Amino acid sequence: MSIATIYRPAKTAMQSGKARTKKWLLVYRSEEKVVDNVMGWTGSSDMKSQEVRLTFNTQEEAEGYAKREGIDYKIVEDRSCKTSKCKPYVNNYK
Secondary structure, X not given: OOEEEEEOOOOOOOOOOOOOOXXXXXXXXXXXXXXXXXOOOEEOOOHHHOOXXXXXXXXXXXXXXXXXXXXXXXXXXXXXXXXXXXXXXHHHHO
């Protein structure tokens, strides 16, 4: 069974700003893989089984798309740190 995941990506360790963290992603991965015994390749007959990543502006848009297309989904809650506040650089020397 395949389940899509809807989430907002966290910023990477190499990223200081908040770029690419405001959009919601719908990532669809299938568990139904077939291994070719001769070549050793892995494949599937389902086109969506390849990693599909769709971007949406809001969580509701992503949920609406999944419901419209009949895709089972789960929502991963936002784990961004909201407690940190911007501090001026000069406060390091007070």
